[in-house]
Amino acid sequence: MDIYLVGGAVRDRLLGLEPGDRDHVVVGQTPEAMLAAGFRPVGRDFPVFLHPETNEEYALARTERKSGRGYRGFVVDSDPSVTLEEDLGRRDFTINAIAEGEDGALVDPFNGARDIEARVLRHVGAAFVEDPLRVLRAARFMARFAALGFTVAPETMALMREMSASGELDALVPERVWQELSKALASKQPSAFIRTLHDCGALVAVLPEVEALYGVPQRAEYHPEVDTGVHVELVCDMAARLAPGDTAIGFAALTHDLGKALTPEDELPRHVMHEQRGLAPLRVLCERLKVPTAHRELALMACREHLNVHRLLELRDASVHDLFARCDAFRKPDRVAALAIACEADKRGRAGLQDAPYPQRAELLRLHAAAMAVSTRDIASDGLTGLQIGEAMRKARIAAIARARASA
Known part of the structure; x- marks a missing residue:
């Protein structure tokens, strides 16, 4: 099998960060061949498999073609003839469109390594506009990487403004919006998420x-x-x-x-x-x-x-x-x-x-x-009803607050 490490693991290593999940692309194979090799299928919309020993994800190389509105409206082609370069070409940003062979050599047809050095978030190609979720992903990547000096490429920001004005973001389901927002809030610079969406006109929709x-x-x-x-x-x-x-x-x-x-x-x-x-x-x-x-x-x-x-x-x-x-x-x-x-x-x-x-x-x-x-043990409870006990607790707690203040 021709297997390549792709996506965030390659990107983060080039940035000098601790890599997260390791995802792989398999070129020239079929689902039947993956099953025969012991891989376990997990993909619903396209062929993704788990390695029988490491449990890392291995996806067949694929292309995507827009077929409807929103981020779900795509037809996926994972024929064995799909090349690595075609698979990388469907990805969102150049920094995520770098593959690493088993020999450590990089396959970088869209100059993602150069953009990593320049600290630029740049879209891969014109198909970027077909998926409204990519606007949120751009903002979320900025929340993570703005502290490293990243900026959004002007031409990418222009496309994001077009997508925001088109109304395509209305097709995003709440769960995906929350998923991207929560990831941004867990990042070092959440303001970059908000500011990026504001600057491209998407915040009003999201x-x-x-x-x-x-x-x-x-x-x-x-x-x-x-x-x-x-x-x-x-x-x-x-x-x-x-x-x-x-x-x-x-x-x-x-x-x-x-x-x-x-x-x-x-x-x-x-x-x-x-x-x-x-x-x-x-x-x-x-x-x-x-x-x-x-x-x-x-x-x-x-x-x-x-x-x-x-x-x-x-x-x-x-x-x-x-x-x-x-x-x-x-x-x-x-x-x-x-x-x-x-x-x-x-x-x-x-x-x-x-x-x-x-x-x-x-x-x-x-x-x-x-x-x-x-505690309730501090309150004389003889003859007190439930409501009276509650009021006695309130008075005792207020007295405790007063004593704490007096002792400061």
Whole structure:
């Protein structure tokens, strides 16, 4: 068999990164030959097999021809006559269209190695426009590689603008949008995902609630960056710095200020009640993308409570307790730490304030621990009903918060 290592494993090695999954292309073979050699079939839309010993993926070389709307409308040809170069030619970006033979020699018909050296994300060919998912993939690769100095080639950005204007992105199913978004939020620079989609006109189709934040002014004394869209970019990157790979915190960072897009013009640049205004569009976004429950709950908490956490040192003891209660933090204590990080990302995700202290994070955890230390054993329960026990617990927890503050 003529077997080549392809895709991300080759790309990442050339970038000096730790390679991830190893994918292979097999040229000149049939599904029957793969089965006879002991490979296990796993592909549904085209022939993909797992190696009998390593479990790595081996796909037959194939071509794709557009046959309908969206990213699923393709006819696949995996005839043994398909060449390696033809297989590489159907791929999205030149940096992903490099193959490595078993002797270590590179097959690079589209100069992907040159683009890796130049740090350029460039489409392979005109067929790029046939798959709307590639717009999201471009943005996601930028989230991963912008920190290495990558930019999108001008001609590729031009094609992405054409694709966005064509309405093709409307065919993307929510699960694929969420998949690409969550990968971007787990990357080093999520802002590059948002900015790339914004610059090519795709953000309005994919995340209209976030697109609406661009151009919305904020008070410069609190937000030197002024533009709310830019602020959200900074918050996403700060969240990635504070909680690397945590997509729930990243999603909360992305969506915490959606209400600012709904501030009446005559109130700008102030955003009174934007926390409450943001809850409705956030719920719509979560419903549309089928966002996982844990991500949704943390995002709603961060949207509703971030100003309260910022003002934590000024809140009354009872207000601190009620914040915890609204977040169901006595039954689900782990979410307090995540909320604190999301709020810190908001406070430090501002131009020139990335190294500002945020004592509220440690204080929120300290006061929550004090309240959590109260148990029903600390309450005289003789003759108390269920509701009375609940009120007694509330008073005891507020007293514990007060003692913790007094001892600081």
